Amino acid sequence: MAARYRRRPSSRALLGLWAAACGLAATAAEAPIRLKDMTKQTGITFVHTDGSTGRRYVMEQMASGLAVFDYDGDGDQDIYFLNGALLEDGKVKGPPRNALYRNDGNFRFTDVTDRAGVRGSGYALGVCVGDYDNDGDLDIYVNNFGPNILYRNNGDGTFTDVTKEAGVGDDPGHIGAGANFLDMDGDGDLDLFVAHYVEWLPKLHIVHAHGGHPIYSGPRDYPPAPNRLYRNNGNGTFTDVTAESGIGAHKGKGMGTVCADYDNDGDTDIYVANDEWPNFLFQNDGKGKFKEVGLLTGVAYDLNGEAQSSMGASAADYDHDGWLDFYATSYQNELATLYRNLGNGFFEDVTRLTGAGSGTLPHVTWGNGFVDFDNDGHKDIFVACGHVDDNVHVYDDTTSYKVLNIVLRNLGNGKFANVTDQCGDGLAVKECSRGVAFEDLDGDGYMDVVILNSRTAPTILRNESPPGNHWLQVRLRGTKSNRDGIGARVKVVAGDLTQIEEVHSGQGYQSHFGLRPHFGLGKRTRIDRIEVRWIGGGADVFENTRVDQILTLTEGAGRPGAR
Numbered sequence: 001m002a003a004r005y006r007r008r009p010s011s012r013a014l015l016g017l018w019a020a021a022c023g024l025a026a027t028a029a030e031a032p033i034r035l036k037d038m039t040k041q042t043g044i045t046f047v048h049t050d051g052s053t054g055r056r057y058v059m060e061q062m063a064s065g066l067a068v069f070d071y072d073g074d075g076d077q078d079i080y081f082l083n084g085a086l087l088e089d090g091k092v093k094g095p096p097r098n099a100l101y102r103n104d105g106n107f108r109f110t111d112v113t114d115r116a117g118v119r120g121s122g123y124a125l126g127v128c129v130g131d132y133d134n135d136g137d138l139d140i141y142v143n144n145f146g147p148n149i150l151y152r153n154n155g156d157g158t159f160t161d162v163t164k165e166a167g168v169g170d171d172p173g174h175i176g177a178g179a180n181f182l183d184m185d186g187d188g189d190l191d192l193f194v195a196h197y198v199e200w201l202p203k204l205h206i207v208h209a210h211g212g213h214p215i216y217s218g219p220r221d222y223p224p225a226p227n228r229l230y231r232n233n234g235n236g237t238f239t240d241v242t243a244e245s246g247i248g249a250h251k252g253k254g255m256g257t258v259c260a261d262y263d264n265d266g267d268t269d270i271y272v273a274n275d276e277w278p279n280f281l282f283q284n285d286g287k288g289k290f291k292e293v294g295l296l297t298g299v300a301y302d303l304n305g306e307a308q309s310s311m312g313a314s315a316a317d318y319d320h321d322g323w324l325d326f327y328a329t330s331y332q333n334e335l336a337t338l339y340r341n342l343g344n345g346f347f348e349d350v351t352r353l354t355g356a357g358s359g360t361l362p363h364v365t366w367g368n369g370f371v372d373f374d375n376d377g378h379k380d381i382f383v384a385c386g387h388v389d390d391n392v393h394v395y396d397d398t399t400s401y402k403v404l405n406i407v408l409r410n411l412g413n414g415k416f417a418n419v420t421d422q423c424g425d426g427l428a429v430k431e432c433s434r435g436v437a438f439e440d441l442d443g444d445g446y447m448d449v450v451i452l453n454s455r456t457a458p459t460i461l462r463n464e465s466p467p468g469n470h471w472l473q474v475r476l477r478g479t480k481s482n483r484d485g486i487g488a489r490v491k492v493v494a495g496d497l498t499q500i501e502e503v504h505s506g507q508g509y510q511s512h513f514g515l516r517p518h519f520g521l522g523k524r525t526r527i528d529r530i531e532v533r534w535i536g537g538g539a540d541v542f543e544n545t546r547v548d549q550i551l552t553l554t555e556g557a558g559r560p561g562a563r
Contacts, residue, residue, distance in 0.1 A: 033373045033380065033407060033419060035426030035449060035461040038107045042460050045111065046099040050084040050454055051123070056207045057087050058200060059145045059175045061216045061388035062125055062255075065367075065435035065510030066452045069129045069138055071116070072157050075550075076103035077439040079450055080140065081458060082124035082510075098124055098142070107442060107462060117159045122146035123176075125197075126257075128506030129515070130181030130190045131483040132166075133236055138484070141168070143176035143194055143510070167230070167238050168192060174225050175200050178257030178313070180506035182268045183482050184245075185288035186536030189232035190482050190505070193247075195254035195272055196225035210395045216388050219275040219309070224251035227272065227280075231288065246282070246290040253277040256313035256368075258507040260324050261489065262297075262341060268487040268535065271299070273310035273328045299326055299339050303349035308334050312509035316370035317341075317500050318379045319414055324502065327356065329365035329383060329509065332399055336360040336368065336383055356381060358418035359406045362399045364388055367436030367509040371447050375469035375520035377497050378410035384451055384509065386432030402430045405451065426461035433459070437513035445471040445548055447518055452511075470521040470547035476503060477554040478534060485555070487535040490517050494524040494547075521547055531561050 050060040064082035071078045079101045086093040098120040101109035113119055122144030129138050137153035148170040151159035163169045170176075177195035184191045198219055206217040229247040230238035242248035252274040259268045263283065270290065272280040278300035282290040294300035302308050309331030315324045323341035330336055335357030339347040351357040360383060367384035374380070383406040390401045407423050408416040420427050431453040441448040446463035453459060472492060476485025486505045491498065501517035521527070527545040532553055534540075540558030545551065 034424040034464045051087045067512035068437040068439045125176040126510035128179040130505040143179040177254040182259040192230040194228040198222035219253040260315040273313040298347040312368040355416040371438040372520035381408040384433035384436040435511040473550040475552045479555040481534040489533040491531040493529040
């Protein structure tokens with residue numbers, strides 16, 4: 001098998017790659033995005049480990065994601081960091097643990113892991129959050145190497161491991177990846193999609209060398225793995241429907257995942273970013289049956305017809321045309337890729353046209369997300385970076401193990417500009433980043449950033465972009481549909497600006513954020529109309545809403561709207 005470090009762009013693509021990587025970086029005016037490093041002030045003492053045994057097990061380079069959500073229902077966004085563990089002959093030895101931090105306000109956090117009961121017992125990679133039992137509290141699913149874990153929220157600040165009784169422990173022979181709660185059949189209960197990276201056993205372990213230096217193996221060294229889909233039975237248990245749903249017919253090498261309605265038909269589809277394997281797009285028929293259409297729609301390969309080393313997966317309508325687009329991060333010497341939804345069942349790789357890959361070419365890129373940092377009404381892009389090999393400097397002088405993360409500002413004309421060096425000390429932090437999440441940690445209407453860094457402490461960034469632009473955050477409450485409106489489509493109309501957002505459980509690189517959709521509004525001082533399309537049928541319209549608030553919208557409380 002060929003080692004991953006030998007992968008290089010083809011000669012016919014090289015010129016276009018470098019143009020896209022560098023072309024728009026110098027064209028932006030001074031960026032109105034400012035991110036401040038607040039890590040030391042937060043009280044967070046978590047330190048990540050990937051095991052780092054020296055054996056270079058393949059899963060070490062993949063760890064880990066994180067989740068940002070309100071675990072105790074107090075309105076503040078809390079943080080759950082995933083951790084790897086020591087490995088011996090492929091078995092988890094411990095003692096590292098996951099860590100849950102309660103948000104106490106003013107960028108101060110308290111470690112409540114032990115009281116909450118969410119330390120974990122495996123090698124954690126991916127996570128998603130959702131109220132699977134519709135009791136009003138958010139539950140946690142952790143996708144591990146080794147048995148996975150479902151934590152039921154008890155509503156009193158504690159969780160109970162209900163994996164066995166729920167029937168979602170999964171196959172311990174798989175390396176975990178992204179995970180997502182979704183309502184695949186519109187019955188009001190959250191189902192569960194669990195992605196896998198590759199099949200792995202100790203006897204399959206491979207270590208490559210480059211110039212006498214050991215480096216990690218890659219996905220081409222191991223067999224692809226099937227993903228898994230569980231249907232919620234509505235009684236606290238799940239049924240494995242991987243085969244009958246059509247999901248099991250396609251083996252891949254999954255990394256990041258996001259569930260989104262790409263074809264605007266009212267049900268939730270599944271996008272899987274695969275590593276050196278064609279990406280998957282599973283089209284939902286509305287009844288929980290899926291057809292894989294990645295090749296047909298144009299998201300399986302990049303513009304050059306190559307299967308990239310896709311890592312993170314995010315979805316948003318970056319150009320305000322009413323259709324959700326996909327953004328996938330990738331490996332060194334591959335651009336992170338923007339797939340524009342053309343609205344007719346097809347996507348186009350517009351990375352070079354838009355500058356959405358600027359700065360990404362030299363680095364391995366991981367966590368990502370569309371987020372309006374400056375509240376101007378246009379979704380910017382954040383990309384977390386860091387190599388897999390800690391000794392990359394001895395065989396490659398074009399990149400580093402620890403590097404800067406990237407901010408691409410949406411200019412509002414279909415183009416992005418790399419403004420990383422203009423965004424303050426938060427973007428001057430050099431680490432080897434993996435998962436990243438975006439939420440408003442202090443309730444000021446500006447989206448902040450939480451980054452899990454491999455083998456070290458996380459980075460917490462406060463958004464200190466200049467004030468003056470308005471915003472809205474929406475908290476959904478389903479009555480007939482699932483409690484938190486996961487999968488629901490929210491349209492906000494404010495004068496000449498129309499935006500859509502969906503509520504996602506699990507996205508980016510094996511991480512979770514976004515249960516409270518955020519809309520930047522620029523200078524617009526009034527919201528004319530909010531339309532919510534709920535999963536399973538039904539729509540509500542809410543009119544004449546004030547800006548600069550966190551607004552709770554309850555299913556059935558608005559004026560009935562058209563589907």
